[in-house]
Structure formats: structure tokens, C-alpha cells
Amino acid sequence: MSTIEIDKLFARQIYKPASKKTHKGIQGHALIIGGSYGKIGSVVLASKAALKSGCGLITAFIPKCGVDILQISFPEAMVTADENETVISNIDIQFEPNAIAIGVGLGTSHVTAIALEHFLQKNKNPLVIDADAINLISKNKNLLKFLPKNSVITPHKKELQRLLGTWKSDDEKIVKIQQISHDYQLIVVEKGSPTLIYYENKIFENTSGNEALATAGSGDSLTGIITGLIAQGYEPLAATQLGVYLHGLTADLVWENTSKEAFTASDIASFLGKAFLFLKEN
Numbered sequence: 001m002s003t004i005e006i007d008k009l010f011a012r013q014i015y016k017p018a019s020k021k022t023h024k025g026i027q028g029h030a031l032i033i034g035g036s037y038g039k040i041g042s043v044v045l046a047s048k049a050a051l052k053s054g055c056g057l058i059t060a061f062i063p064k065c066g067v068d069i070l071q072i073s074f075p076e077a078m079v080t081a082d083e084n085e086t087v088i089s090n091i092d093i094q095f096e097p098n099a100i101a102i103g104v105g106l107g108t109s110h111v112t113a114i115a116l117e118h119f120l121q122k123n124k125n126p127l128v129i130d131a132d133a134i135n136l137i138s139k140n141k142n143l144l145k146f147l148p149k150n151s152v153i154t155p156h157k158k159e160l161q162r163l164l165g166t167w168k169s170d171d172e173k174i175v176k177i178q179q180i181s182h183d184y185q186l187i188v189v190e191k192g193s194p195t196l197i198y199y200e201n202k203i204f205e206n207t208s209g210n211e212a213l214a215t216a217g218s219g220d221s222l223t224g225i226i227t228g229l230i231a232q233g234y235e236p237l238a239a240t241q242l243g244v245y246l247h248g249l250t251a252d253l254v255w256e257n258t259s260k261e262a263f264t265a266s267d268i269a270s271f272l273g274k275a276f277l278f279l280k281e282n
């Protein structure tokens with residue numbers, strides 16, 4: 001298997017600083033759909049990471065129980081509440097986002113499965129699909145055909161197995177990933193160590209990141225970063241490559257800030273600023 005490495009030079013060539021004349025209204029509006037009782041934190045993490053990736057506005061669509069949590073822990077975010085208290089039951093969006101993430105902390109209840117199906121049937125925006133949205137799609141593969149072209153799907157190994165079934169060898173896994181990527185025109189992010197990105201017949205291998213990322217919510221933060229980058233105008237593949245690299249960098253910069261043991265997903269958003277600065281340094 002020959003892969004293309006995503007290193008500093010590769011990421012720097014993708015990076016586009018915002019124009020001096022931009023404003024929040026044109027810098028991109030990201031929407032994060034997710035959360036359920038007890039897992040609102042995943043949406044907080046994704047929302048912070050999205051805004052800190054440089055988009056202009058962020059809205060979280062969450063069950064009612066999460067409204068105070070989100071508004072207090074992250075006042076920069078706007079919130080739209082589902083009519084249901086504990087889970088998402090009807091995804092009703094009254095604006096046109098530039099990018100949408102769906103799945104973090106969503107849960108897999110029946111009512112949410114139906115809400116996801118109705119949402120996918122009418123949605124036309126680029127999507128970043130993570131966590132329980134992957135799990136729900138894995139249970140109902142008919143939904144794959146509703147995913148817009150160039151949507152990004154970000155499974156860890158277990159989610160990938162739920163989506164594709166098991167494999168006996170690395171070669172078999174790659175064939176299965178490339179098949180689903182080709183059939184539904186998806187950008188597939190196989191998260192792990194290292195993280196691989198599959199698109200058309202190419203495989204990109206991320207070179208940043210380390211075991212500090214083996215901590216709750218680090219994938220939720222990656223979803224936010226990729227979504228924030230797409231919202232501000234990066235093409236989905238470029239956003240995924242840059243997002244995965246920046247996400248890993250936050251952990252590689254750990255020694256300047258904390259230790260691998262004490263690194264948590266909140267640090268990903270906190271260190272994202274340093275990751276962007278490192279990218280610009282010679």
C-alpha cells in the first residue's frame with residue numbers, strides 16, 4: 001500500500017489565512033447536530049473546536065436538556081433546541097449552514113434513528129458524519145445513498161467494523177473502505193495511530209499526533225475542526241487533511257503545555273491556536 005504523507009509542508013500548502021476584509025457573516029456558519037442526556041459535552045467540544053478552527057459562527061442543535069450546559073460552557077455558540085428533552089427527535093433547521101456535523105453524543109435511540117433518516121432525506125449540505133450517526137447508518141445502510149457527494153465520515157476502528165463488517169487482513173480492509181468511498185463518493189477517515197484518509201484511489205497518512213489523543217472526546221474535537229474548516233470554504237478533502245494534521249499537532253505540542261497523561265480533549269481546542277502558529281513557522 002503506498003500512501004501520501006500529510007506533513008507540515010503538505011498542510012501548509014492547504015492553509016489559507018482569512019482575508020483582512022472578512023466578517024463573521026461570510027467566514028462560514030457551522031452546525032453541529034448531536035448530544036443526548038449525559039453526552040452534551042461531546043457537542044461542547046466539537047463546537048469549540050469548530051469555532052477555534054476559524055469559522056465565523058457556530059450553532060449547536062441539541063436536545064433541550066443541553067441548552068443551559070452549552071450556553072454556559074461556551075457562550076460564543078448559538079443553540080437551537082430539539083423539542084425533546086433528552087434525545088434528538090426532529091432535526092428542524094431554519095437557516096442555511098455552510099457545513100454540518102452530525103453524530104457526536106447523539107445516541108442510537110429509535111426516535112433519533114427516525115430523525116436522522118428524515119434529516120438525511122432532505123439535506124443537501126456537505127456533512128461530517130461521526131460517532132452515533134455512523135452507528136445508525138451502519139444499522140440501516142439504505143441511508144448511505146442520501147449522503148451528499150464528498151461528505152466526510154470519521155469512524156474509529158470499532159465504528160468502521162460496524163459499517164463494513166470485519167476483515168481478515170489489512171488488504172481486505174483497504175478494499176472494503178475504498179469500495180464504500182467509491183460507491184458513495186465519501187471521504188473516509190480511518191481514525192487511529194496513524195489516521196488514514198481514503199479518497200478515490202488515494203490514501204493519505206497523517207504524520208502528526210500521539211497517544212495523548214487516546215482520551216474521551218478527542219474524536220468529537222476532530223469532527224468540530226473539520227466542520228469548521230469546511231464551513232469557512234475549504235474543500236472537504238482539504239479540510240479533512242488540514243484538520244487531521246492540526247488535531248494531531250495539538251498533541252505534539254503537548255510538551256510546551258502539559259504532559260501526555262494530563263492532556264484532555266479540551267486541550268485540543270485550547271492548543272489549536274499554537275498549532276496554526278506552528279504551521280506558519282519556518
Ligand SMILES: NC(=O)C1=CN([C@@H]2O[C@H](COP(=O)(O)OP(=O)(O)OC[C@H]3O[C@@H](n4cnc5c(N)ncnc54)[C@H](O)[C@@H]3O)[C@@H](O)[C@H]2O)[C@@H](O)CC1
Pocket residue numbers: 038039040041042043103104105106107131132156157158159191192193216217218219220
Ligand atoms: N463527553 C462526552 O459527551 C463524550 C461523548 N462521547 C460519545 O459517546 C458515544 C459513544 O462513543 P464511543 O466511541 O465511546 O463508543 P463506541 O462503542 O462506539 O466505541 C468504543 C469501543 O470502540 C473501541 N475502540 C475505540 N477506538 C478504537 C481503536 N482505535 N481501535 C480499536 N478499538 C477502538 C473501544 O475499545 C470500545 O470497545 C458517541 O456518541 C461519542 O460521540 C465520547 O466521544 C466520549 C466523550
Ligand SMILES: Nc1ncnc2c1ncn2[C@@H]1O[C@H](COP(=O)(O)OP(=O)(O)O)[C@@H](O)[C@H]1O
Pocket residue numbers: 131156191192193194195209210211212213214215216217218219220221222
Ligand atoms: N495512540 C494514538 N495515537 C494517535 N492518535 C490517536 C491515538 N489514540 C487516539 N487517537 C486519535 O484520537 C481520536 C479518537 O477519536 P474517537 O475514538 O472518536 O474519540 P471520542 O469518540 O472519545 O471523541 C482520533 O482522531 C484518533 O486518531
Ligand SMILES: [Mg+2]
Pocket residue numbers: 130131156219220
Ligand atoms: Mg468518537
